[in-house]
Amino acid sequence: MVTTDVTAPAVAAATSACLHCGLPAAAAVDFCCEGCRTVYGILHAQGLSRYYLERDKFEGKSRPAKVTGKSYGELDDPLVLAKHTKLLPDGSRSAELYLEGVHCAACVWLLERAQLDGMLDSRVDLGRRLVHIRWDPRQVALSAIARRFDSLGYAPHPSAGAERRDAQRREDRRLLVQLAIAGACFGNAMLMAFALYGGLFAGMEREYEQLFRWGSFALAIPSVLGPGSVFWKGAWRAVRERTPHMDLPLGIGIVIGFVSGAVNTIRGTGEIYFDSVMALIFLLLVGRWLQRRQQRRAAEAAELLYSLAPQSARLIEGEAVREVPIEAVERGALLEVRAGEHVPADGVIECGSTSIDASLLTGESRPVAAGPGDRAHAGTINLSERIVVRAEETGADSRLGKLLKMVDEAARRRAPIVLAADRASAIFVKVILTLAVITFAGWWLIDPSRAIDNTVALLIVTCPCALGLATPLAVSAAIGRAARAGILIKGGDALERLARPGLILFDKTGTLTEGRQRLVEWSGDRSVMPLVAAIEAHSAHPIARTLVSALPGGVSAELVPSEIRQTLGAGIEARAGGAQWIVGSPTFVESRGATVASWAAEARQRWSAEAHTTVFVSRDGQVIAAAAIGDALRDDAASSLSALRRLGYDLGVLSGDDARVVSVVAGSIGVSPEATRGGVSPEGKLQVVEDASSERQVIMVGDGVNDAAALSRAAVGVAVHGGAEASLAAADVFLDRPGVGPIVELIEGARRTMRVIKRNMAFSLSYNATLTVLAMAGLINPLIAAILMPLSSLTVVASSYRSRTFGGER
Amino acid sequence: MSVLYVLLPLALIFAGAAVAVFVWAVRAGQLDDLETPAIRALYDDDRRA
Numbered sequence: 001m002v003t004t005d006v007t008a009p010a011v012a013a014a015t016s017a018c019l020h021c022g023l024p025a026a027a028a029v030d031f032c033c034e035g036c037r038t039v040y041g042i043l044h045a046q047g048l049s050r051y052y053l054e055r056d057k058f059e060g061k062s063r064p065a066k067v068t069g070k071s072y073g074e075l076d077d078p079l080v081l082a083k084h085t086k087l088l089p090d091g092s093r094s095a096e097l098y099l100e101g102v103h104c105a106a107c108v109w110l111l112e113r114a115q116l117d118g119m120l121d122s123r124v125d126l127g128r129r130l131v132h133i134r135w136d137p138r139q140v141a142l143s144a145i146a147r148r149f150d151s152l153g154y155a156p157h158p159s160a161g162a163e164r165r166d167a168q169r170r171e172d173r174r175l176l177v178q179l180a181i182a183g184a185c186f187g188n189a190m191l192m193a194f195a196l197y198g199g200l201f202a203g204m205e206r207e208y209e210q211l212f213r214w215g216s217f218a219l220a221i222p223s224v225l226g227p228g229s230v231f232w233k234g235a236w237r238a239v240r241e242r243t244p245h246m247d248l249p250l251g252i253g254i255v256i257g258f259v260s261g262a263v264n265t266i267r268g269t270g271e272i273y274f275d276s277v278m279a280l281i282f283l284l285l286v287g288r289w290l291q292r293r294q295q296r297r298a299a300e301a302a303e304l305l306y307s308l309a310p311q312s313a314r315l316i317e318g319e320a321v322r323e324v325p326i327e328a329v330e331r332g333a334l335l336e337v338r339a340g341e342h343v344p345a346d347g348v349i350e351c352g353s354t355s356i357d358a359s360l361l362t363g364e365s366r367p368v369a370a371g372p373g374d375r376a377h378a379g380t381i382n383l384s385e386r387i388v389v390r391a392e393e394t395g396a397d398s399r400l401g402k403l404l405k406m407v408d409e410a411a412r413r414r415a416p417i418v419l420a421a422d423r424a425s426a427i428f429v430k431v432i433l434t435l436a437v438i439t440f441a442g443w444w445l446i447d448p449s450r451a452i453d454n455t456v457a458l459l460i461v462t463c464p465c466a467l468g469l470a471t472p473l474a475v476s477a478a479i480g481r482a483a484r485a486g487i488l489i490k491g492g493d494a495l496e497r498l499a500r501p502g503l504i505l506f507d508k509t510g511t512l513t514e515g516r517q518r519l520v521e522w523s524g525d526r527s528v529m530p531l532v533a534a535i536e537a538h539s540a541h542p543i544a545r546t547l548v549s550a551l552p553g554g555v556s557a558e559l560v561p562s563e564i565r566q567t568l569g570a571g572i573e574a575r576a577g578g579a580q581w582i583v584g585s586p587t588f589v590e591s592r593g594a595t596v597a598s599w600a601a602e603a604r605q606r607w608s609a610e611a612h613t614t615v616f617v618s619r620d621g622q623v624i625a626a627a628a629i630g631d632a633l634r635d636d637a638a639s640s641l642s643a644l645r646r647l648g649y650d651l652g653v654l655s656g657d658d659a660r661v662v663s664v665v666a667g668s669i670g671v672s673p674e675a676t677r678g679g680v681s682p683e684g685k686l687q688v689v690e691d692a693s694s695e696r697q698v699i700m701v702g703d704g705v706n707d708a709a710a711l712s713r714a715a716v717g718v719a720v721h722g723g724a725e726a727s728l729a730a731a732d733v734f735l736d737r738p739g740v741g742p743i744v745e746l747i748e749g750a751r752r753t754m755r756v757i758k759r760n761m762a763f764s765l766s767y768n769a770t771l772t773v774l775a776m777a778g779l780i781n782p783l784i785a786a787i788l789m790p791l792s793s794l795t796v797v798a799s800s801y802r803s804r805t806f807g808g809e810r
Numbered sequence: 811m812s813v814l815y816v817l818l819p820l821a822l823i824f825a826g827a828a829v830a831v832f833v834w835a836v837r838a839g840q841l842d843d844l845e846t847p848a849i850r851a852l853y854d855d856d857r858r859a
Contacts, residue, residue, distance in 0.1 A: 105849040105852070108846055108849050108850070109849075109853060112850070123843075123846070124846055125842075125843045125845075125846055126843075126845050126846045126849065127843065127845050127846070128843075169839075169842060172842070173836045173837065173841075173842075176832075176836045176841055177832075177833050177836055180829050180832040180833065180836075181829060184825045184826075184828060184829045187825070188821060188822060188825050191821070192818075205811075208811065208814060211814060211815070211818065215818055215822075219822075
């Protein structure tokens with residue numbers, strides 16, 4: 001055991017609010033962490049302190065600033081520039097960087113204001129957390145720009161997946177152009193249609209009637225052949241592949257409408273329904289566009305995942321150390337990893353002893369000691385001392401790289417669900433075609449001249465436009481409301497899955513528990529709390545820091561501790577107020593000769609059974625107080641879990657943390673031992689989800705990179721507040737509020753959304769039923785169709801946006 | 811009423827021009843990000859010095 005003699009002035013531990021982010025900070029200090037202090041200083045030095053006003057204006061949520069202090073030298077490497085940036089004709093370069101920590105409008109303000117000479121343009125994309133920059137390479141280097149962003153608290157990463165995003169961007173733009181054409185044709189055709197409706201009542205001169213009919217026809221051609229082609233091509237594919245799809249009834253309606261209208265225009269008599277057909281095309285494309293936007297989010301987030309793997313490393317070459325891109329690191333290279341940094345590659349520690357936070361990979365909340373000869377993994381955090389690592393695997397070959405790839409593949413194995421709307425459309429088509437045959441046969445017997453017209457009218461007006469809008473609108477509205485309630489959902493199909501019963505698997509650390517060590521219980525003399533805090537302020541040990549932040553401060557002058565001796569990893573001895581104090585682990589305190597009363601021994605026993613760490617406080621050889629430090633269960637965990645059981649779900653716990661600890665926690669919230677698994681590796685979690693998915697639907701709730709593969713394989717992956725960036729990217733839902741309660745809200749909201757979708761479909765079908773009856777009776781004309789068909793869409797819109805799916809009374 | 815023979819094609823030409831402008835805006839990337847520009851509109855300061 002190493003003993004150090006430390007005599008430094010003690011700091012009284014009370015709390016005040018951090019000037020930058022508002023979270024608790026120790027008194028006599030204005031900031032909660034170095035990151036916030038740095039950013040605060042920079043903002044004031046640059047005249048950007050208006051940021052705080054802007055943030056209040058936008059009610060932005062505060063977060064501690066994360067400043068890594070890296071020099072980003074690897075970004076100036078020509079390999080990196082070639083791969084991640086574009087050289088433009090005028091000599092400037094453009095790039096897209098993924099920024100960590102962008103979360104509100106004020107961030108956008110700050111990032112677009114923070115300029116360097118040589119930066120020509122910077123635009124933030126808040127939704128994707130990207131910044132598009134353009135700069136003059138002769139005036140400023142990319143690394144300088146990166147350092148600037150980093151100093152403000154937004155660590156940049158060259159973004160991955162640029163080609164895929166470019167391809168998607170082109171697709172999205174094409175859809176928008178089609179929307180424009182469909183809309184323009186529709187609008188102008190409606191003007192002509194209005195004139196024709198007037199003509200139904202008051203009569204119209206034949207030449208003008210023909211002008212409008214041919215005009216409508218002319219507009220219908222680009223609409224049906226261009227934007228509308230998506231529907232009849234899709235319908236044809238559905239027929240060929242015999243799969244039910246919403247496009248089938250839509251395609252039939254559009255084609256019949258166009259062809260019969262064309263025939264009647266050329267003949268010069270007969271009804272034309274171009275206005276209804278073009279309305280259909282336009283409104284349905286709007287629905288598609290909404291759906292596409294939602295799906296984009298999900299796909300992009302998964303790609304950005306790869307941006308989070310370590311991009312650079314500090315290479316030791318002889319006496320010198322320089323930053324290089326990760327691609328330049330070869331097997332056997334020696335890498336320097338300073339305290340507080342991520343380990344850049346898998347390898348063996350050559351020198352230095354430290355503790356490592358491997359929660360990224362194992363989910364274990366307690367730091368693990370590591371020294372020469374031990375393995376270190378890319379992505380884990382080096383906590384206390386500088387170490388040198390001999391690199392073995394980097395990038396995609398490292399454990400982290402393999403995990404990220406697993407996430408990608410797991411997502412692909414996930415079974416797609418046949419959406420409710422598509423299932424409905426299969427039945428719908430059969431019914432409509434049957435009715436069409438009946439109509440035709442019926443009218444043929446009564447009045448053959450009207451048979452074709454009425455059948456055609458039937459096929460057009462029963463085209464379920466609203467059915468095609470029912471789902472996307474309800475989903476879009478629900479996602480918007482959920483976002484305002486702090487529940488961020490990436491896609492509509494997640495909502496449909498969430499509404500179904502099944503199994504919910506919870507990660508433990510950070511999901512069911514708070515994910516950090518805190519003071520759980522205090523036994524014995526409470527009046528000594530401030531003094532204990534004052535003594536512990538001298539230690540950097542995680543337990544000491546927990547005590548300092550949890551205990552009240554305000555030690556009086558006579559009681560300031562002196563003669564402080566710290567024994568690393570065991571405890572601290574000090575003199576205060578004329579007495580000898582010892583604060584430390586029970587073993588340490590006992591070894592210094594203190595007597596332990598029975599109540600203290602009992603408390604220690606009890607806490608040990610609850611998997612907490614015990615700290616004893618002794619004064620002059622007598623233990624007078626004891627504290628339990630542990631990762632506490634979240635307040636709402638128990639109640640939320642019983643609510644989920646009542647909703648009909650089976651629950652289980654799947655954790656990478658020590659099996660004993662996990663079973664204690666699971667037991668305390670009523671999860672049966674069969675459904676609990678501790679000490680599971682990330683690959684193991686994926687396997688568990690895979691196995692369970694063969695029997696029923698699995699919802700996975702987690703927060704770490706070690707959950708990411710399981711999150712993406714599960715039918716629905718829910719990433720919890722405060723989770724690693726990787727789990728945010730892999731999951732379908734991200735909860736922006738702490739606690740287990742939001743999960744209950746999520747599921748209830750999903751069920752409500754499904755009810756809205758069904759209600760929308762019911763509306764749509766009832767309108768269609770009305771129109772069917774009218775058409776079969778021969779009472780339909782284009783005017784009635786033009787009124788009732790949009791009406792059904794409007795009803796669906798109103799029903800979607802007025803429903804309180806998420807967010808309670810709002 | 812024969813003015814319709816002029817008005818109708820004129821209306822269609824205007825519509826065509828509008829679509830052309832829209833297509834230009836889409837190609838210039840103005841509709842790629844629909845959230846962030848809404849936020850930028852709320853800033854009071856003038857942009858970069």
